[in-house]
Structure formats: C-alpha cells, structure tokens
Amino acid sequence: MPYQQRLVTMAGYTVLLITALIFSFLVQQSWPFIQEHISLEFFTGDRWLPVSLPPVFQIRGFLVSSVMITALAIVVGVPFGVLAAVSLAELLPHGIRVVFRSIFEVAAGIPSVVFGFLGIKLVAPAVANFFNLPTGLTGFSAGIVLSVMILPTLVSLSEEALRNVPREYSEASYALGASRWQTIWRVVVPTAQSGIAASILLAVGRAIGETMTVLMVAGGRLATPSSIFEPMRPITALIASEVPNAARFSIQFHALFTAGLMLFLITLAVNAVAASVIVGKKGR
Amino acid sequence: MRNNYSLKEIACLVALGIAVLPPLSAGLYIFIMALPGLSLEFITAMPLRRGIEGGILPAIVGTIWLMFGTSLAALPIGVGAGIYLAEFAPNNRLTRLLEMALINLAGVPSVVFGLFGYAVFVLMLGFGPSILSAALTLAALTLPLVVTATRQALYGVPTSFREASLSLGANRWQTVSTIVLPCARTGIVTGTLLAMARAAGETAPILITGAAFALPRLPSSFMSRFMALPYHLYISATQIPAMPPERMWATAAVLLFLVLTMQVGATIWREQERRNKNW
Numbered sequence: 001m002p003y004q005q006r007l008v009t010m011a012g013y014t015v016l017l018i019t020a021l022i023f024s025f026l027v028q029q030s031w032p033f034i035q036e037h038i039s040l041e042f043f044t045g046d047r048w049l050p051v052s053l054p055p056v057f058q059i060r061g062f063l064v065s066s067v068m069i070t071a072l073a074i075v076v077g078v079p080f081g082v083l084a085a086v087s088l089a090e091l092l093p094h095g096i097r098v099v100f101r102s103i104f105e106v107a108a109g110i111p112s113v114v115f116g117f118l119g120i121k122l123v124a125p126a127v128a129n130f131f132n133l134p135t136g137l138t139g140f141s142a143g144i145v146l147s148v149m150i151l152p153t154l155v156s157l158s159e160e161a162l163r164n165v166p167r168e169y170s171e172a173s174y175a176l177g178a179s180r181w182q183t184i185w186r187v188v189v190p191t192a193q194s195g196i197a198a199s200i201l202l203a204v205g206r207a208i209g210e211t212m213t214v215l216m217v218a219g220g221r222l223a224t225p226s227s228i229f230e231p232m233r234p235i236t237a238l239i240a241s242e243v244p245n246a247a248r249f250s251i252q253f254h255a256l257f258t259a260g261l262m263l264f265l266i267t268l269a270v271n272a273v274a275a276s277v278i279v280g281k282k283g284r
Numbered sequence: 285m286r287n288n289y290s291l292k293e294i295a296c297l298v299a300l301g302i303a304v305l306p307p308l309s310a311g312l313y314i315f316i317m318a319l320p321g322l323s324l325e326f327i328t329a330m331p332l333r334r335g336i337e338g339g340i341l342p343a344i345v346g347t348i349w350l351m352f353g354t355s356l357a358a359l360p361i362g363v364g365a366g367i368y369l370a371e372f373a374p375n376n377r378l379t380r381l382l383e384m385a386l387i388n389l390a391g392v393p394s395v396v397f398g399l400f401g402y403a404v405f406v407l408m409l410g411f412g413p414s415i416l417s418a419a420l421t422l423a424a425l426t427l428p429l430v431v432t433a434t435r436q437a438l439y440g441v442p443t444s445f446r447e448a449s450l451s452l453g454a455n456r457w458q459t460v461s462t463i464v465l466p467c468a469r470t471g472i473v474t475g476t477l478l479a480m481a482r483a484a485g486e487t488a489p490i491l492i493t494g495a496a497f498a499l500p501r502l503p504s505s506f507m508s509r510f511m512a513l514p515y516h517l518y519i520s521a522t523q524i525p526a527m528p529p530e531r532m533w534a535t536a537a538v539l540l541f542l543v544l545t546m547q548v549g550a551t552i553w554r555e556q557e558r559r560n561k562n563w
Contacts, residue, residue: 002457005372011364012373012382015431018424019385022392022400029403083299091293100304102551107307109478109547111485113514114536117521118310121529148306155303181290202391209393211488212514216522236395240488243399248407260399264392271391275384 026261033057033254042258046224050242050252057255059262061224065139065232069214070207072143072228073150078200080147081154085196088155089162090184101156108152116216119145124217131229137219139228145213150203157202161195162188194277201274205267211236235259311544314536321534335498335516336526340535345502346415346495346510347484347542353419353506354483355476358426362479363472365427366434371460390428397425398492406493413494416506421489426479433475437468470557477550481543487514497523513539 037057045058088097123145124136131140165188173183189196219231220241233241239256246253289297329339369386373379401421411417441464449459465472495515503510517535520527 002455004461005457008364008368009372011361012368014361015365015389015427016382016385018427019389021404022389022396022424025400025403026396029399080299080303083296084303087293087296087300091289091296100300103304103308105551106311106544106547107304109481109485109543110307110310111487111514111539111543113485113487113518114310114314114540117517117532117536118314120521121532122313151303151307179290181292185292205391209391209395211393211395212518215488216518236393236488239395239399240491243402243492257399257403260396264396267391267393267396268388271388272384275387 023264026257026264029254029257030261031254032249033251033258037251037255038258048222048238050246050255055251055255057252059235059238059259061222062233062235062238062259064224065214065218066208066234066236068225068228068232069139069143069146069218069234070204072140073146073207074200074204076144077147077150077154077203081151081199081203082158082196084151085155085158085162086184086189089159090180090188101159104152104155108156112149112210112212113216115145115149116213119213119217133229135219135231137217137231139218139225139230139232142214142218142234143228145217146207146210149210149213150206153203153206154199157199158192158196161192161199164195165191198274198277201270201277205270205274208270209236209263209267211240215240235263239263311540314533314540317533318530318537321528321530321532322537326531326534327538330500331498331511332500334524334526335520335531336524336528338500340511340513340516340538342499342502343511343513343516343535344538344542346512347514347539349415349503349506349510350419350422350490350512351480351484353415354422354426355480357420357423358430358479359476361423362427362430362476363434366431366438366472367460367465369431370435370438371464372456386428386431389424390432392425393488394425394486395488395492397421398489400424401489401493411507413496413509414507415494415503415510418490418493418495418510418512419506421493422483422486425486425489426483429479429482430476433478434468434472437471437475438464440471441467470554474550474554474557477546481546481550484546485514485539485543487518490515491518513542 041058044060046061047056047058048061049056088100092100119141124141126136127133127138127141128136169187169191170183173187178186214234215237218234218237220233220237221231222233225232239260242252243256246256326339327344328341330341332338369382398421401417401424405411405417405420406413445463445467446459449463490512494509495512496509497511497516497519499509499511513535517532517539520532520535
C-alpha cells in the first residue's frame with residue numbers, strides 16, 4: 001500500500017477520532033459536576049444560581065424554553081416547508097424549479113447571527129406591537145425566526161424524498177383516472193412520508209442546536225417561562241452566554257459542560273433516528 | 285405538464301412563495317438599510333470608541349484569517365477522509381462506524397463545538413483565546429462539509445475511468461491521484477469554498493474561543509486575539525446601546541456580502557463545470 005493511501009486512511013479515521021474526542025471531552029469536563037452535584041433536581045428544578053453560596057444548578061427552565069421554541073419553529077415551518085417541496089417536486093416546470101432551489105440554497109448560507117440581528121430589528125418590534133407585549137424579545141419571536149431558518153433543510157430533503165418516488169406509481173395513479181392533486185396527495189406524498197419525516201427530524205435537530213438566534217432574540221430571562229410570549233433562555237443560549245464568563249474549572253464551568261453534553265446527546269439521538277428512518281426506507 | 289392548477293395546488297404554490305419571501309426580502313432589506321453606513325472608511329479603518337466610530341477593518345481581516353486557518357486544518361483531513369471513504373474504504377463495520385461518526389459530527393450544534401474547542405485548544409493545549417483556537421474549532425465544525433463534498437465529487441467520476449486506468453496497469457493510488465482526483469477537482473474546491481463561507485458566518489464557536497470586540501489593531505499571528513464580522517455584529521446588536529443602527533446594518537451587509545459571494549460564486553462555478561463535462 002503506497003504511503004499516500006495510508007495518509008488518506010489516517011485522515012478518514014481522524015474524523016472518527018474527532019467525534020470520539022468531542023464526546024470524551026464533554027464527559028471529562030462534565031464529570032466533576034455529574035459526580036458531586038447531579039441529582040433529579042438538576043432536571044426538574046427551576047433555579048439557576050451559579051455563583052451564590054452554595055450554587056444551585058437546575059435546568060428545567062432552559063429545557064422548557066428549548067422545547068417551546070423548537071415546537072413553534074416546527075409547527076410554523078413544516079407546513080410551508082412540505083408544501084413548498086411539493087410545489088418544487090411536482091408542480092413547477094424545471095426552469096422555475098432551479099431558480100427556487102437556488103434561493104433556498106443561498107438562504108441556507110445566511111449566517112445565523114444575521115437572522116438573529118433581523119429578529120432583533122424587525123421581528124421582535126413587530127411581535128411586541130401585534131400582541132401588545134412589553135418586549136418583543138420572546139420565545140415566540142425566536143421560534144418565528146427559527147421557522148424561517150429550518151426551511152431550507154425541510155424543503156431540500158422533502159423535495160428529494162418526493163422526487164425519489166418511482167414514476168410508475170404516479171403513472172399507475174393517472175391511468176386509474178386520478179387527477180394530478182389526487183396523485184400527489186394520495187400516492188406521492190404517502191410514499192415519500194419516511195423521507196419527509198426524516199427531513200422534519202433533521203429540522204428539529206437543527207432548531208434545538210441553533211444558538212445565535214435564540215441568544216439574541218429569545219430575551220434571555222432565566223426564570224422558567226409559563227408561556228411562549230415571555231422572554232426565555234434556551235439551553236444553547238445558556239451555554240453561549242455563560243461559558244465566556246465562567247471561572248475556568250469552577251463548578252459552574254462543569255455544570256455548563258454537563259448542559260452541553262445533554263445537548264450533544266439529544267441532537268445525537270434525533271439525528272440517529274432521522275438516519276435510521278432514511279436507511280430503513282432504502283432497505284425496503 | 286398541465287399548467288392550469290387546481291385550488292389546492294395553488295395553495296401549495298402560495299406556500300412556496302411565502303417560504304422564499306423572508307430570505308429574499310431580508311437580503312435586499314439589509315443592503316438597503318446598510319447604504320447610509322457603508323463608506324470606504326467603514327471597511328478600511330480601525331474601530332474607534334468601542335466601534336461607534338471608525339471602521340471594521342480588523343473584523344474583516346480577522347474573518348479572512350479565520351477562514352485561512354480553518355481551511356489549512358480542515359482541507360487536508362477533510363479531502364483525505366473524503367478520498368478514503370469514496371475510493372478505499374472496505375465495506376465493513378468500521379467503515380459504517382466512520383460514516384455514522386460523520387453524520388453525527390454534521391449534526392453537532394455549533395455551541396457544542398465551541399465547548400470542545402474551549403476545553404481542548406484554549407485550555408488543555410494552551411493556545412489561549414486566539415485565531416489558532418478558533419480556527420481549529422471551526423475546522424472541526426466544517427470537516428463534515430469538506431468530507432461530504434469531496435466524497436460526492438469523487439462519486440461523480442464514472443467507474444469506467446477507474447477501470448480504464450487499472451487495466452493499463454496503474455495501481456489504485458495512481459488511478460485515484462492521476463485520473464479520478466483531477467476530474468473531481470472543481471467539486472472539491474467549490475465544496476471547500478462553501479464550507480469556508482459557513483466558517484466565516486459562525487458566531488457561537490468563536491465567541492467561546494477567542495473573538496474580541498473593537499480591537500484597534502490587526503492580528504499579527506495565529507496566536508493573536510481577533511475581531512470577526514459575526515461576533516462584531518452580535519456584540520454591536522446586543523451589548524452596545526450607543527451603536528448607531530446604520531453601522532450594524534453595514535456590518536451585517538459586509539458579512540452577508542462576503543458569505544454570499546463565496547456561496548453564489550461556488551455554486552455558479554460548480555454548475556458551469558457540470559455543464560461543460562463531456563461524460
């Protein structure tokens with residue numbers, strides 16, 4: 001085996017190594033906290049007092065915020081995303097389709113900090129006005145911005161799933177006298193449903209992990225929110241806002257890594273389920 | 285295709301229209317709002333008074349350093365891994381594990397990469413808050429993009445090319461390096477460009493690993509602290525109440541211009557190459 005081939009093999013395994021390293025460093029830096037301080041209250045309590053004596057670390061409020069914002073983003077984004085994918089895959093001629101697809105491709109490249117900035121400048125004031133709230137920097141505004149940000153993921157993967165439906169299926173449907181819409185809605189979409197489900201799961205993973213938008217737009221209040229129209233702080237925003245100021249290797253530092261480890265495991269699970277849905281479909 | 289649409293089909297098309305509206309109008313709106321704040325001074329001068337006056341040159345230069353550093357680290361490993369997966373990886377358990385690792389790495393939230401980079405590069409390896417720490421963190425983040433782009437580009441080269449080369453007596457590495465890689469070159473380069481555009485726009489990882497606000501000097505080495513466009517926009521918009529809005533819009537516009545130019549450029553280049561292919 002020439003040495004170049006050994007080099008690329010090593011590069012391949014470096015990818016595996018880096019993934020393993022990320023996990024092991026998260027565990028290593030969480031360990032002091034997990035060992036001494038973790039209890040059920042970590043997940044079920046509402047108080048986060050990192051520098052009081054003794055410090056209290058309870059993350060329910062951040063988890064609730066993450067779930068609320070992600071749920072809103074999915075509820076708003078998925079109908080638009082899937083219907084847009086249907087339009088692209090089934091209804092539009094090739095030329096127009098290419099234009100729209102490249103718009104989504106470019107939209108996927110807009111940095112999240114730019115979305116966060118637009119959320120502050122445009123979405124939050126509009127939300128405050130419309131719902132008559134004291135501040136527009138709420139979970140609702142963050143969820144709306146996120147619903148736009150997950151569209152490219154939803155549209156491109158759902159479209160791919162729809163286009164992978166064998167032509168014979170729709171031809172058979174047309175031959176039986178079904179209209180185009182009946183064919184799309186009763187034959188093509190149901191056949192593609194596992195691919196569409198995978199696209200939704202990947203969008204969920206993206207929304208849970210999104211940091212800058214929620215850090216800038218969600219309002220950042222520490223208390224557990226009772227409604228989505230309140231300022232709140234999801235788990236990603238907690239990490240990004242406190243790690244730069246936490247004393248190195250303090251118990252707060254380790255608690256934040258524990259939150260990061262949780263986030264890692266949650267997104268891992270979501271992505272693994274999405275991947276297995278795709279693989280299961282291919283194996284059929 | 286029939287072109288008289290039923291009511292439900294029109295509803296679908298309307299959904300598509302609504303879906304493309306926010307990113308399109310956001311882009312236009314940013315560039316319009318940025319006009320009063322954009323000037324030659326803004327992109328060529330040092331920041332003064334915590335960025336309220338002067339320009340953002342160090343942020344532009346810092347972002348370019350970051351992209352350069354990121355590509356130095358991500359390119360050899362990412363392209364190498366892509367070549368391995370597309371051309372040499374045996375069909376066994378270890379390869380499937382590697383592919384799973386790749387998928388999962390692509391799904392790790394950017395702030396978690398930041399935690400990793402902070403623990404490993406800033407603290408453990410002692411690089412401190414610096415371009416080096418941030419670039420290595422971004423390299424880990426962009427690695428799956430480079431690997432996937434390389435692998436897709438190599439998959440696009442017809443098997444018959446490899447067979448012809450092998451039948452003439454070339455070994456596998458000679459085949460890959462002299463026949464397959466040159467054919468896949470554009471795909472690899474454009475994929476890397478897209479990955480670097482992504483690196484340029486990331487904020488959460490560099491926020492933890494060394495970005496600084498309103499540093500009135502250019503980075504002097506990879507060990508310097510640095511300004512970067514996305515971090516500058518984030519701090520301006522959230523922590524500097526006195527920051528004139530047109531300066532924030534202008535920062536957003538410069539960042540967007542940089543990222544979109546790379547992206548659109550890479551996409552057009554790729555499409556052109558695809559059209560020119562005679563295989």
